[in-house]
Amino acid sequence: MAVKVRIPTPLRKLTHDEELVSIDATTVGGAFTELQNRYPGIKERLVDDTGNVRKFVNVYVNEEDIRFLQNQQTALKDGDEISIIPAIAGG
Numbered sequence: 001m002a003v004k005v006r007i008p009t010p011l012r013k014l015t016h017d018e019e020l021v022s023i024d025a026t027t028v029g030g031a032f033t034e035l036q037n038r039y040p041g042i043k044e045r046l047v048d049d050t051g052n053v054r055k056f057v058n059v060y061v062n063e064e065d066i067r068f069l070q071n072q073q074t075a076l077k078d079g080d081e082i083s084i085i086p087a088i089a090g091g
Contacts, residue, residue: 003076012020014039029072056087
């Protein structure tokens with residue numbers, strides 16, 4: 001099942017400057033694992049030591065925040081798009 005993952009600029013050095021990556025996964029967590037298999041080091045920037053999505057990382061499936069869905073267990077279907085967006089702080 002083909003799913004697209006939109007990679008933010010700060011992580012593109014790990015994906016060889018690819019902005020949009022196509023992967024096969026059935027859940028968001030599976031997508032993270034597939035990204036890690038393909039691009040070692042990327043998963044540690046997305047999840048903390050306990051396996052939870054880092055607080056400063058926002059993940060959306062088709063523009064819906066996974067924190068309001070089933071988090072990493074959010075099911076994916078063919079054609080879905082995951083967007084990884086680093087939180088921006090400032091004042």
